[in-house]
Amino acid sequence: MAGKIVLIDGHSILNRAFYGLPDLTNAEGLHTNAVYGFLNIMFKILEEEKPEYLTVAFDVHAPTFRHNMYAEYKGTRKPMADELRQQVPIIKEVLHAMGIKTIEKAGLEADDLLGTISRRCEQEGMEVSVISGDRDLLQLATEHVKIRIPKTKQGKTEVEDYYAKDVKERYQVTPKEFIDLKALMGDTSDNIPGVPSIGEKTATKIITEYHSIENAYEHVEEVKPPRASKALKEHWDLAVMSKTLATIHVDADFAYSLEEARLGNIYTEEAYAYFQRLQFKNLLNRFDVTAPSNAVEDGFTEIRERKEADRIFAKAGKALAVGVCVFKNTKNVLPLFAGQAGPGGIGICFGRENVFCIYAENDITMDYLVERVKEVSESVQVFSMFDIKAAMSYLEIGGREHSFDALVAAYLLNPLKNDYTYEDVAREQLDLILEDKAEDYVKVCYEAYTAWASIEPLTAKLKEEQMWQLFTEIEMPLVFTLYDMEQNGVKVEAEALRSYGAQLGVKIVELEKEIYDTAGEEFNINSPKQLGVILFEKMGLKGGRKTKTGYSTAADVLEKLAPDYPIITKILEYRQLTKLKSTYADGLAAYINEDGRIHGRFNQTITATGRISSTEPNLQNIPIRMELGRLIRKVFVPEEGYVFVDADYSQIELRVLAHCSEDAQLIQAYKEAQDIHRLTASQVFHTPFEEVTDLQRRNAKAVNFGIVYGISSYGLSEDLSIDIKEAKQYIEQYFKTYPGIKSFLDDTVKHAKEMGYVVTLFGRRRPVPELKSSNFMQRSFGERVAMNAPIQGTAADIMKIAMCAVNNRLKENHMKSRLVLQVHDELLVETYHTEVEEVKQILKEEMEQAASLEVPLVVDMHTGENWYEAK
Known part of the structure; x- marks a missing residue:
């Protein structure tokens, strides 16, 4: 049987890709860099080799003979990184979707499977290419079996090729002798101990002279240098075990059908769906397929006549919920916020069979569409869009109290993502995949349909994760407050x-x-x-x-x-x-x-x-x-006739920490309006309160705020220019002073490790995947995030509540004054000169009453003819 087969060492190539590429995650938070790198290497190999057959072999995570032998020598193998481990089943699913044969067998390692298959295929007269990052496989090289080892250089994949003659030329030994070479020199990456004191040069010299470790041992007194002779005598058992560990079986007993490995069209619709889900967009052009057809497209209709539009809006106004989008007047449909082109029309959906793309043309004007959408938004129970704030540049939303921003909802459910498109929500919530090559009106309809259809699953998940109140009472009102601020701008x-x-x-x-x-x-x-x-x-x-x-x-x-x-x-x-x-x-x-x-942009996602x-x-x-x-x-x-009134929360994060930690001393200090930093300095430095120096107070301030951010001894030592030991003593003394804080922070980190997330007082969840990282620095970062996120997030929630309340009061009272800026813990109001005292009262009431804590919220307020003076 003639032909060519490519055999891939699955875990080895996946591992090489994982460590060779920066971390990637998809919309679901799955790590994908190893899968992406694996596929790129596989595609490169297939394009070069053009084989008729392909098989990918994987290790089974169960003890094998070699696992057990090594365990007797030195524990177990180094565990696989969690971020890599989660990608193993993903690559297998992707390969199966592409119709690619995979093989694994308990009791055998992938090397043994590859060795046996390569031997069988060579005996059938086939050409074999084995792809692995593990040089142990060089022992399989013959005149017809080529070992290909991918290497990444400057972000590009290069491949080293080895037939038997190439192994001899590179290592001075034959492929069979390569096993003995490894037995002497060892290989820590593959858990082969080798013989102590014998490195690569000495091992090569011994094997080129004696050709095997057994022959070398028979002439051990003659082996040079003397230290190598001594090492071989004293550690012969290690040499024998290392050779066993290094030897790949080429006659293992397992079933394998070559016909099942025959390559067909790997660019299937099922694989396309996986690539979409994993967000491998630059690999999609390899597919000459359309996305799996979705029956919902049957209900998509283009509307260009006013009479038809009237009928649609009349029906939409009687619906329980609608989904709407605006599209741009450009050749291609773009996100609303891209470019400067005006609106080209709207998409509207109020049922699976009622999805329309209505163009602003002929007798349908944009003014007409704006008015009709406003009427619909006021009459339905739920009015849904993606990025309502951006859409309001073109549309007027009448029913603000029952608006549903699907983008904001998606953000709350997964706040670690970089963006939240309707395509992502369609895929994640509705299991729909939009074809990139779809017609423009289809894209419009999909966005409107997704805005409508995702209401139910997003609502259910927000309620399930106890964030529905956060969404409806804080985040959705904030959409309109931020819009008002953007429209107001600042002079x-x-x-x-x-x-x-x-x-x-x-x-x-x-x-x-x-x-x-x-x-x-x-x-x-x-x-x-x-x-x-x-x-x-x-x-x-x-x-x-x-x-x-x-x-x-x-x-x-x-x-x-x-x-x-x-x-x-x-x-x-x-x-x-x-x-x-x-x-x-x-x-x-x-x-x-x-x-x-x-007129800047304020972003809440x-x-x-x-x-x-x-x-x-x-x-x-x-x-x-x-x-x-x-x-x-x-x-x-401010404008002429106005002044700035600036209101700034005083130490809001420390006050939130006092409340969350329930530390009695810190709570009492705030209730008595004490100088927190001076009090901390007095306790930490064992100095009477009245005798605390300015330097001690500054250092205590650094400790106070550092604790909120999970600062380490090293970090504090850097901030204060002191040695680590002294910084450690500061922190230890701080926790003795405020024991409730230590308990709270420890409990928060413990909760995050158990549940995978932390929560603010208002229910906002912040996932902390870093805590499961195999990297110590990442885990340490995760612990700091776990300590800080509930505090910073709660402070942010309080500010959002205050912003909305202040903005609403100004508008309800029909005042000329307007909220123009929010910076961290600070609000800036452009205040009409006759409304200064009323604005101050509103700011004080709404900011200090935004949340009910065990300690008072306090606001510092200033006025000025510019922002500098007001601050």
């Missing part, structure tokens, strides 16, 4: 901004000259490589850290050196100022609209903890540590 004095930029420019030039003078030459300060050479080679500064690409000039490295070297202080200041100029002085100008205001983020521009990262950074706030001003 920026363009001329003041230019002046601020010029001021920064002058200071930057001054710093450049001072740095050049100190260094003795000009160079690119922004080039880490050039800067490293100047500082650590030319100037000879001590404390440099060499990396593969040169000296590290990262901020944490330079900050340690700053106290001893004035040039470092100037470089750090230079970096801050150039960042200020590019990001804010120059960057903000691009966002000023014709009305003189910046970005952070895993639930905090609101700010983009286009990001106003939450304005530097506040340096005065020159704070001055940027001066360019933000």
